[in-house]
Every structure is written in C-alpha cells, then in structure tokens.
Amino acid sequence: METLKAKSQKLEGYKNPMERPRIMKVVISSGVGSFKDKTRNKLVADRLTQITGQKPAARGAKISIANFKSREGDIVGYQVTLRGARMYDFLERLVHVALPRTKDFRGISPTSADEMGNYTLGIREHNIFPETADEELKDVFGLAISIVTTAKSKDEVIKLLTHLGFPFKK
DSSP: OOOHHHHHTTOOSOSSGGGSOOEEEEEEEEEOSSTTOHHHHHHHHHHHHHHHSSOOEEEEOSSOBTTTTBOTTOEEEEEEEEOHHHHHHHHHHIIIIIGGGSTTOOOBOGGGBOTTSEEEEEESOGGGSTTSOSSOTTSOOOEEEEEEEOOSSHHHHHHHHHHHTOOBOO
C-alpha cells in the first residue's frame, strides 16, 4: 500500500513539482469543558498524547468571563501541532482506521475547506482512534483537526485531499 507522502508527490496537473500543493502541518485541538476539574484536564492531555504521539500544549483563557467563573490564564484546552513523519502517520490512521470507525459515517464534508487552502474537520468522539481505551465512555470529548496546506483555493485543497484518499461525501 502506498503511503500518503508518496501519493502527494504524484498529484497530476502541475508543470513544476514545486507548485504542487502539499500538507505543511496538522493541528489537533480540544477543549476541556469544565476547566476546574483537574482530572478531566489530565484525561484530555493523556488521550491527546496517546492519539498523536506527542505531548499537547495547554491553552489558557485569553480573557476573564464572570459568567463562566473563568480567569485569564485558566487552562481551557489543549493543542498539538504535528509535522513531518508524525503528521503523515496520524493522517494515515485518521483516513484508514479512525474515520471508518465513526458511527453512521457517510464521508466528510467538502465545504469545510477555507479560501486559504486549509481544511478543518470536527470529530465528536475521540474514542474512534484505536489508541484510546473504550471502557470509559463517560469521558468522551471532541477534537478539531486542521490540515494546513500550500493550496491556493478551496478546489485545490479538495483535489489534494481526494487524491490522498480522504473519503468525501458525494
């Protein structure tokens, strides 16, 4: 089976190989919900570490909000930026293992691409990844996966991701 990196180098329709769009990085982020619950913070950080193979960076609140009882600097989420081999390994697992395990999966939306040539995918349950234990169904959280590319338009990023094997809705 051909890897995603090898597939991305065979994208047709470009005169110069340097103008071919490529994936620069993948950013995975997740909110923690109740930020006062320290065990939930630790759980989210552990699960993101298991899924990505890299320790996540804690993200603090930018402003204080009295209604949420949050103060500036309270940890409200975690973020991981993947590049290189880890990025391609993660995308392989996402496309071939995790997305097919999603309940009632019919493909991902092609409208999630933006004008800058990036694609953002939301996942409701982190336990579609096989690295996470399935026995703890009460602590399920969602992820946002942003794929940053050098594509110059929506059409170009959809063409790249389709070529790489991402299952888009018809």
